[in-house]
Amino acid sequence: MESYFKVENLVKLFVLKKRGQFFGQHIHVHAVDDISFEVQKGKTYGVVGESGCGKTTLARLLMHLEKPTSGRMLFKGEDITKYNRKQMKALRRKMQMIFQDPFGALNPVRTILNIVAEPIRVHNMYRGKREERDKVRELLETVGLQTSDEMLQKRPNELSGGERQRVGIARALILGPEFIVADEPVSMLDASIRADIISLIMKLKAEKDLTYFFITHEFGVARAICDRIAVMYAGKMVEVANADDIVHKPLHPYTELLIEAIPPLIPDENWGKNIDIEGEVPYFTEPPPGCRFHLRCPYIMDICKEEEPGLIEGAPGHYVACHKHRG
Numbered sequence: 001m002e003s004y005f006k007v008e009n010l011v012k013l014f015v016l017k018k019r020g021q022f023f024g025q026h027i028h029v030h031a032v033d034d035i036s037f038e039v040q041k042g043k044t045y046g047v048v049g050e051s052g053c054g055k056t057t058l059a060r061l062l063m064h065l066e067k068p069t070s071g072r073m074l075f076k077g078e079d080i081t082k083y084n085r086k087q088m089k090a091l092r093r094k095m096q097m098i099f100q101d102p103f104g105a106l107n108p109v110r111t112i113l114n115i116v117a118e119p120i121r122v123h124n125m126y127r128g129k130r131e132e133r134d135k136v137r138e139l140l141e142t143v144g145l146q147t148s149d150e151m152l153q154k155r156p157n158e159l160s161g162g163e164r165q166r167v168g169i170a171r172a173l174i175l176g177p178e179f180i181v182a183d184e185p186v187s188m189l190d191a192s193i194r195a196d197i198i199s200l201i202m203k204l205k206a207e208k209d210l211t212y213f214f215i216t217h218e219f220g221v222a223r224a225i226c227d228r229i230a231v232m233y234a235g236k237m238v239e240v241a242n243a244d245d246i247v248h249k250p251l252h253p254y255t256e257l258l259i260e261a262i263p264p265l266i267p268d269e270n271w272g273k274n275i276d277i278e279g280e281v282p283y284f285t286e287p288p289p290g291c292r293f294h295l296r297c298p299y300i301m302d303i304c305k306e307e308e309p310g311l312i313e314g315a316p317g318h319y320v321a322c323h324k325h326r327g
């Protein structure tokens, strides 16, 4: 069977400019480090990991918002890695992104009508004012928002966080995409409305026959909605399995920690801040030899400090990168 969305050995290194204590050196951030996976059509593929592990970079690579250092991406068997702007524009009709920050993603001075309709214009699909308004109303209704003229003329700051994320979703859907990359779509929202937005996202998936690449830092969310789950740590996928298997029989010590909901040791998502703390070398710029998790691992063995474990099939269809599971 032809795979739907496939990624092979994807790498993204960021080169940081020389400054402060690093002056004169090139510092590399290994944001996404040799990642391979396959998303099946009609499924929800989840990626879970703490802040800073590379989730957003991975999403942006898939969407061509970031250029890979190396590796390949294939959509329905076609290599899209080197797509030019024009090809990418055509592909955007099929692939859309829902962003983490509905506040930042929406232009504050534009009306809801404008924001939701923009992709229609960008893709030269504008067929007159009436049709455009009707289409926007239809989408607003789909995402559970009012469709009145008053609503169309509102600005993002007149909406609640949840409403804004609904607008973001309406905009992502207006061209009728089939593959959605959702980057922590509820993490900035009040706890009280998260479940509503997640239900909406899953309802839309069923109604519109969508395939999702769904990023979250909360294992509980992934477990509730994903078919397959990949756990990321420091730029690597360290475990990949069907949701039930990974939840009930996690193989990687890090996954165990996530499932026990240990609070993140790397709580800050804002990369610049890491760099400025004197004397504290940012963890991800030069990964330690051996397993990247060994500094935090309760089961550490000598080999873990020396040799980096690759993904092996620890159980049928269940992959893990950990020396503990080498036969």
Ligand SMILES: Nc1ncnc2c1ncn2[C@@H]1O[C@H](COP(=O)(O)OP(=O)(O)O)[C@@H](O)[C@H]1O
Pocket (backbone or CB within 6 Å): 014, 015, 016, 029, 030, 031, 049, 050, 051, 052, 053, 054, 055, 056, 057, 058, 269, 270, 271, 272, 284
């Ligand atoms: N534009 C950039 N330049 C340099 N480093 C970056 C950039 N974007 C992200 N990073 C770094 O890449 C790593 C992964 O970041 P990110 O993909 O945002 O992780 P996550 O979404 O899992 O929190 C972090 O160490 C971050 O500091």
Ligand SMILES: [Mg+2]
Pocket (backbone or CB within 6 Å): 055, 056, 057, 184, 269
């Ligand atoms: Mg992120």
